[in-house]
Structure formats: structure tokens, C-alpha cells
Amino acid sequence: MRKQTLAGVVFSAALLGAGITDAFAADETLRSYAEKNGIYIGAILNSQWFGGGLPSQYEQVHKTQFNIVVAENEMKFDATEPSENRFNYNNGDKMVRYAKQNGMRVRGHALAWHSQVPNWVNNYKNDKKKLLSVLKNHIDNVVGHWKGQVDEWDVVNEAISNNEPQWRGFSVWYQGIGPEFIDSAFVWAHAADPNAELCYNDYNLEQGVNPKAKAGFLLEQVKRWVANGIPIHCVGSQTHVEDTTTDKHFIGSPDSLRSLARELAKLNIKLKITELDIGFKSGINVSKSDLERQGQTFRQYLDIILEEPNADTYLIWGVSDKWSWLGGLNRQKGLIYDDNLKPKPAFDSIMVRLQNFEPPQDTSKQDTTVSDTTVTDTTKKDTAATDTVGQDTTISIAKIVGPAGLSMQLNGHTLSVKGAVSARVDVFDMQGRPVFSAKNVKGSVDLKDVSEGLYVVRVRSGSASLTKRIAIK
Numbered sequence: 001m002r003k004q005t006l007a008g009v010v011f012s013a014a015l016l017g018a019g020i021t022d023a024f025a026a027d028e029t030l031r032s033y034a035e036k037n038g039i040y041i042g043a044i045l046n047s048q049w050f051g052g053g054l055p056s057q058y059e060q061v062h063k064t065q066f067n068i069v070v071a072e073n074e075m076k077f078d079a080t081e082p083s084e085n086r087f088n089y090n091n092g093d094k095m096v097r098y099a100k101q102n103g104m105r106v107r108g109h110a111l112a113w114h115s116q117v118p119n120w121v122n123n124y125k126n127d128k129k130k131l132l133s134v135l136k137n138h139i140d141n142v143v144g145h146w147k148g149q150v151d152e153w154d155v156v157n158e159a160i161s162n163n164e165p166q167w168r169g170f171s172v173w174y175q176g177i178g179p180e181f182i183d184s185a186f187v188w189a190h191a192a193d194p195n196a197e198l199c200y201n202d203y204n205l206e207q208g209v210n211p212k213a214k215a216g217f218l219l220e221q222v223k224r225w226v227a228n229g230i231p232i233h234c235v236g237s238q239t240h241v242e243d244t245t246t247d248k249h250f251i252g253s254p255d256s257l258r259s260l261a262r263e264l265a266k267l268n269i270k271l272k273i274t275e276l277d278i279g280f281k282s283g284i285n286v287s288k289s290d291l292e293r294q295g296q297t298f299r300q301y302l303d304i305i306l307e308e309p310n311a312d313t314y315l316i317w318g319v320s321d322k323w324s325w326l327g328g329l330n331r332q333k334g335l336i337y338d339d340n341l342k343p344k345p346a347f348d349s350i351m352v353r354l355q356n357f358e359p360p361q362d363t364s365k366q367d368t369t370v371s372d373t374t375v376t377d378t379t380k381k382d383t384a385a386t387d388t389v390g391q392d393t394t395i396s397i398a399k400i401v402g403p404a405g406l407s408m409q410l411n412g413h414t415l416s417v418k419g420a421v422s423a424r425v426d427v428f429d430m431q432g433r434p435v436f437s438a439k440n441v442k443g444s445v446d447l448k449d450v451s452e453g454l455y456v457v458r459v460r461s462g463s464a465s466l467t468k469r470i471a472i473k
């Protein structure tokens, strides 16, 4: 998908109404807004899904909200080639069918990785020639099987050592072959499916682009690969991060990842966020304001994908906190739906941002090359949307009708809700931060405590939901 300025057109047209900026009805989903912004938004299919072990609501949420999918474990080496040269594609095929039925892009994860490698591979750990042929055979078969169906592959995963600028030593591929296993893996994957997008994927890439950090080391390798004609098209940043206030030692930041995106743009390489979660330390009590701050961090990472021309994918490593690998990392609550598959503040934050993002005029995301290397001031960008709609002079809005006859109308500071016995009303600022919330609204609610400015208001009743932008003067 190419990033487009379509959203800008849609929003600008809607802005003509007095004070009302848009009305979103039945298709109010993350994916519908992601598509308007020309990006992919996704979540893994958790391993439990493959065995039919998840409630139907999980799949319902997954397919309505996301437009890109990746298997949590089912396309890894140990899953696809459990014994030598005997391949098992059942689960992967199941996911590819699901993606097709639901119009989703498919990521393949992962071909050459030190982890989740079946034991039989280790039998050849001292035989370079054999290991090379094992890896080639794996890639030929797996990529070949899903040729034209898996759109992009993590060809190499986590090949760099944790925090030092060097290759990861404890990998059967590195030890048995040397770092050239990476170059070869890309060449073989490209031969097996010349149309697939090929990524190098790793974690801790949001900790600065300098020679001492992982991203700095990686950047040097990417330069070399590109110079040598290795077919690499993208870097995947896993982005498994911790909420900064519960882990004082965590040094990652969205700005650092943005600067990596900009360095990659100079090489014509994309940046994708491939495994996002923003966990809290296990055992701590997570408050409402913690969850709101977490939502802001989710939004800051989304901003990179929306704003950087060479970034197009925002993929979360799970749907609901109930099914998440984070427990094993001593973290919790890192996803955008809670244990009961209810959207968390992070969901709202992402949704509102997707709704109100306006691409800079006259730039089509992929046709622009970024030359600026400085870290962006994201707050400056945040005001862009406000500026373009600043002319609204009234707070009266026409009646907006949504799903199931739900409607809202703003008059003065009074928001009237019709078509629901009782509704929930949420008001967000343009950065997606909640500023007002009222449950059990019957008939109308007074927004006089909301200060002047532009907002997104959302009315929900049962499964019906209606959202629009308002200007309060």
C-alpha cells in the first residue's frame, strides 16, 4: 500500500460544516483509518487462535480492527520444519486463508533466527557446508510455499548482540556459518519470491542511533548490505518496550526510533514497527493515569509511522493483555485491549490519532525522500491538525446519525445524544488524551468544563459508536 494524502482530502471536505469536522459511522475501526492514512495496523494471531482456543470475540476484534497479520509462532523454523526436510505448513496456511478472507497483508516471521530452531539443526553445528544447505533448503521451501501469499518476511531476526555493537554469538547460524549467513539468507529469500519485501528484524532499536547502540551497529550493516546489492528492503523494529516511569533504567524513546527511520530513508530502506508492546513491571499496581500515559507512548510510536515517508507498518505483539508473552519478560498489561477484550486508553489514543492525522500537504508518503537527520519535535507536528481547522467559529453542529440510529448534536456546550437509552460520552484532545468522560448519559451532557479548543467526541452505546471532531470556543 502506498501512503496517500487521502485522509487530508476527506477531512478537509468534512471541515466545511460549521464546527463539525467529520462523522464516522459503522466503519469506525483502526483499520479503516489506517487505510485512509495509507498505513498498515496489525496484531499477531496468538498461538492459541490456531488451535481454536480463543473466544470468537477475539477473532471478531482482530479482523475488524487490523489489516496486517503475523503468526506468533507458527511460521518459525521449529514450526515449519520440525524434522529435517519435512515441512509443516498447516497453521501458516490457516493464517494465510484467514488473511485473504479478511483482506489483510501477511508478514512471515521468521526465517533465520537463533531461537525456536529445532534440535536436529544443532547436529550440524560444526559443519558449515551442511548448515548453509540446511538454511538454504529451509528458505527455498518456506518462502517458495508462500510465494505471492506472504507479502513480507523477517529474513533475519535478532542477529545482533543485546547491547553491545557486535553480532550475537550464541546462534547456531552465526557460530556454524559466520555473519555471512545473513547476506546469504536475503539472497535466497529474494530468489524464492522476488516480490516479497525482505526485512531485518530486531529489538532495542529505539535506544539511539550511535555506534555504541544496537541501531548504530545495524545501520552500518544496512549500509554495507545496500552497497553490496543484498536484497534488503526494510528494518523491523520489534519495539518491546517498558513504560518509562515504571522502569527508570529503560532508555528507549520514540524520538530515537524516528532518527533511525530517517537514517534508513537515506538508504531507501523502510522502517516498520513489527512487535510493539509497552508493558509495566509485573506486580505493580497499574493506575488509570498509567494507562493513559501508556496510550501516549503508543501514539508517539504511531506518529513515526504516520509521519515518516519510509514507515508504513504498526504491528502490535498481541491483542488482549490476557494472551500476551509479556509475563515471561516480567512485564504486564502491554497491549491495547484489556483482559476482557475491552479497548484500553491506548486504543483510544491510537484511534483518535488515526482519525485526526493530516498528512503534510503535497507529500505522498513514499515519493518523498527525507534528508533531515535531526530528531523531530513531535509536539510541533501535533499542532498541524489544529492549525488547519482553526477557522471554526461556532460550536453548533448539525445532527450526526450513526449506527443503530445513534445520533449526537452539539449546541453551545450541551451535547445531546439520541437513539440510546444511555450512552457513554468521551472527549479527547487532538493528541488522543482523554479530557472528559461521562457514563450513563441520558439525553444530554454538559461540556462546559472542557476548555476552548479542538476535540474528538465519541458517543458509545452497546456496540454502536459515533465519533466526530468538535471545536469548542
Ligand code: XIL
Binding pocket: 047, 072, 073, 157, 238, 275, 325
Ligand atoms: C515470542 C512468542 O510471543 C512466544 O509465544 C514464544 O514462546 C517466544 O517468542 N521477538 C520475536 C518473537 O521475534 O518471535 C517473540 O515471540 C518475541 C520476541
